[in-house]
Amino acid sequence: MKITKSLIFSLFIINLSACTGNFTTVKVKVVDQDGLAVEGAEVFAGGRLGIDGENIKDLTDKEGVFQTIGRKNLAVVFRVNKEGYYQTKLRTNKNLQNLIIELRKKKKTTAMYAKKLLLPVPKKREAIGFDFEQADWVSPYGKGNIAHIFFYLDGEYTDVQNNNNELQISFASAGDGLVKLNRATTNSEYQFPYLAPQLAYTNSLTLKYHTSSSSQSFTTYDNSALGYIFRINTKLNSEGEVIHANYGKIAGEFLGSSYTGTTKRKNVGFVEFTYYYNPTPNERSLEYDWRQNLFRDLEHEEKVYEP
Numbered sequence: 001m002k003i004t005k006s007l008i009f010s011l012f013i014i015n016l017s018a019c020t021g022n023f024t025t026v027k028v029k030v031v032d033q034d035g036l037a038v039e040g041a042e043v044f045a046g047g048r049l050g051i052d053g054e055n056i057k058d059l060t061d062k063e064g065v066f067q068t069i070g071r072k073n074l075a076v077v078f079r080v081n082k083e084g085y086y087q088t089k090l091r092t093n094k095n096l097q098n099l100i101i102e103l104r105k106k107k108k109t110t111a112m113y114a115k116k117l118l119l120p121v122p123k124k125r126e127a128i129g130f131d132f133e134q135a136d137w138v139s140p141y142g143k144g145n146i147a148h149i150f151f152y153l154d155g156e157y158t159d160v161q162n163n164n165n166e167l168q169i170s171f172a173s174a175g176d177g178l179v180k181l182n183r184a185t186t187n188s189e190y191q192f193p194y195l196a197p198q199l200a201y202t203n204s205l206t207l208k209y210h211t212s213s214s215s216q217s218f219t220t221y222d223n224s225a226l227g228y229i230f231r232i233n234t235k236l237n238s239e240g241e242v243i244h245a246n247y248g249k250i251a252g253e254f255l256g257s258s259y260t261g262t263t264k265r266k267n268v269g270f271v272e273f274t275y276y277y278n279p280t281p282n283e284r285s286l287e288y289d290w291r292q293n294l295f296r297d298l299e300h301e302e303k304v305y306e307p
Contacts (some may be wrong), residue, residue, distance in 0.1 A: 026070040028098045030060050030080055033104045037064030038082060040105055045070065046077035047091075070096070086307060090187040104188040108285045110294035112248070113277040114304040121269045124258065127152045127170065132232070132248065132277040133297065147172060148277075149234045153269050157258040161213045167256030167271065169205040175234030175242060177201030178250075181226040190307045195230045196247040196284040207254060227251045229286065247284050248277035251306065273303060 004184040027046065030038045038060060045056045051068035060066050070076070075093040078101060086104045115135050122141045129138040129147025136142035144154070150172070155165035171177055179200050182238035211217040228250040235244040249273040276288050291306045 015261055022072055023069055023099065024072045026068050026076070026099075028060075028066045028099045028101055029077065030064045030066065030101050030103050032085075033102060034182050037062070038085070038103050039064060041066075041080055041082040041085070043101075044079040044081075046079070047074050049074060049076050049130075056272075064299075086188050087189040088188045088299050097261065102186050102188060104186065104190050106190075106193050107231055107287060109287045109289035109292075109307070110278060110280070110283065110285050111293045112288045113279065114275070114288055114290070115295055116274045116304055118270060118272045121151070121153045121218045121256075121271060124155075124268045127168070132275065133279065133294075147235075149230070151256065153256050153258065153271070155269075157260070157269070161211060163258065164206070164210045164212075165269075167207045167254060169207070169254060171203050171232065173232070173234050174203075175201070175236050175245065176232050177203045177230065178205055179229045180222075180226050180230065183224055183226045190287065191226055192249055192286050193229070194285065194287060196231065196249075198242065198284075201231050205254075207256065209257075221253055221255070223253050225248050225253055226255070233281075244281055246278060246281060247286070248275060249286050250275050251304075276304070 014307050024244040026049065030041045030042060030043065032038050039062045041060045041064070043058060043060060045068065049056055056068050056070070058066055058068065073093065075091055076096065077091045078089065080088045080101055080103050080158065082103060085105055086106060090101070092099070113133055118134060122137065127150040128141055129144065130151060131138055131144025131146050132148045132151050134144040135143045140149045150170045152168035152170070155163070157163040157165065169178070179197055181192070181305035189218070207221050209219045209221055230248050230250065231245050233244065233246045234242055237243050255272040256269065260269060276286070278285065279294070283300055289305050290307070
């Protein structure tokens with residue numbers, strides 16, 4: 001019996017020593033958008049991180065820290081949640097002993113007109129007004145009432161390898177325009193600024209795409225961009241200061257094409273983009289609450305759930 005116990009103990013020590021080299025401490029600190037520790041955030045660490053290949057879930061302590069023992073050399077899928085915050089997700093195998101994850105607070109979510117739009121263009125080489133509230137062209141091409149933004153499409157589409165398209169975007173009022181945003185460094189589901197800026201709007205934008213089987217292709221489209229913030233209905237006082245405006249955002253890039261599909265259509269191309277429009281005057285909040293979408297009866301592919 002003594003020999004058996006000694007043997008078991010020895011094997012346990014040998015096994016533990018062998019396993020130690022295969023595991024490491026995983027330490028994550030969760031902070032908010034201001035760099036302050038977030039206590040009580042639920043951290044899910046997936047990718048079979050645990051000693052027995054299980055996923056691990058726990059809450060951060062008062063210092064915002066989640067710590068566990070996990071297997072080495074794994075790409076871990078982290079998912080972090082807390083009531084009143086936007087979810088953060090990322091997959092990484094780097095810096096697992098001292099990883100910082102940002103969890104952004106929900107500050108002022110609001111109702112907006114939000115839609116994933118794919119709209120036929122009725123006529124090329126004409127600046128046609130678009131109404132954000134009606135999600136349509138203005139008369140005589142659609143049911144829109146106010147031309148919040150103008151689209152001008154030019155170019156020809158022969159096939160995938162041979163097409164030349166230009167999309168011009170412009171605004172009618174002084175002070176209206178766009179601010180382009182580069183891709184954010186955060187892994188939060190909410191990546192836009194909380195508030196629309198008050199300055200730096202440009203009144204026009206031209207996007208070009210050219211591809212040819214006989215020459216070099218080029219494009220000014222930026223599909224890696226986060227998107228745009230826009231300002232419309234702008235009114236200025238005598239000193240050029242904004243006294244009235246509406247704000248919104250575009251997720252990703254605009255797309256304009258002369259492609260009409262494989263069948264004959266009553267259009268000369270299309271524009272495609274996802275937009276959020278806040279109809280409350282002078283309200284600069286860009287945080288969208290999908291439960292309060294002001295559009296009703298949208299098709300499934302038109303609905304927007306991302307904040």
